[in-house]
Every structure is written in structure tokens, then in C-alpha cells.
Amino acid sequence: MTNEEIQRVMEFIIKRQESFAEGMEQMRESHARAEERIGKLETAFVGLYSIGKAHQKLAERVEQLAEKMAELAEAQAHTDRRVNALIDVIEQRRNGKSES
Numbered sequence: 001m002t003n004e005e006i007q008r009v010m011e012f013i014i015k016r017q018e019s020f021a022e023g024m025e026q027m028r029e030s031h032a033r034a035e036e037r038i039g040k041l042e043t044a045f046v047g048l049y050s051i052g053k054a055h056q057k058l059a060e061r062v063e064q065l066a067e068k069m070a071e072l073a074e075a076q077a078h079t080d081r082r083v084n085a086l087i088d089v090i091e092q093r094r095n096g097k098s099e100s
Contacts, residue, residue, distance in 0.1 A: 001009075
């Protein structure tokens with residue numbers, strides 16, 4: 001091999017090495033951006049998980065509230081019946097049915 005041929009082969013190898021080094025740098029930058037996006041996704045996932053847990057607790061509280069409201073409505077109906085019975089007794093006395 002002549003000196004020129006050796007020189008061309010060395011230049012070719014150097015260019016390939018530079019190209020490889022540029023590719024590696026691009027890969028490093030791409031990897032860094034991917035790591036950043038993964039970090040953001042992890043943060044978002046934690047936030048969504050927290051929201052999900054809060055939603056679950058809220059649903060449980062709403063269910064409990066609905067049960068308590070049903071109990072209250074039943075108690076109110078019972079109270080209304082008793083008040084109506086008392087009103088009937090008072091009206092009967094006013095109308096002279098109890099007067100003797």
C-alpha cells in the first residue's frame with residue numbers, strides 16, 4: 001500500500017469515527033430528552049394516582065351521605081306522621097269532641 005492509500009484509509013477511518021461520535025452525541029441528547037419526558041410522566045402518574053385516590057374517597061363519602069340522607073328522610077317522615085297525629089288530637093279537642 002502506498003502512502004497515499006494509507007492516508008486515504010486513515011482519512012476514511014477518521015471521518016467514520018467523527019460520524020460515529022456525532023451519532024453518539026445525538027443519542028446522548030435524545031436519551032437526556034427521553035429521561036426528562038419520563039420524569040414528567042412519572043410526576044403526572046403520581047398526580048393522577050393521587051386524584052384517583054381522592055376521587056375514590058369522595059365517591060365513598062357521597063355514598064355515605066346518600067345513606068344518611070335516606071335515613072334523615074325516613075326520620076323526617078316519621079316525625080311528620082307524629083306531628084300530624086298530634087295536630088289531629090288538638091283539632092279534635094278544639095272542635096269540642098273532647099269537651100264534656
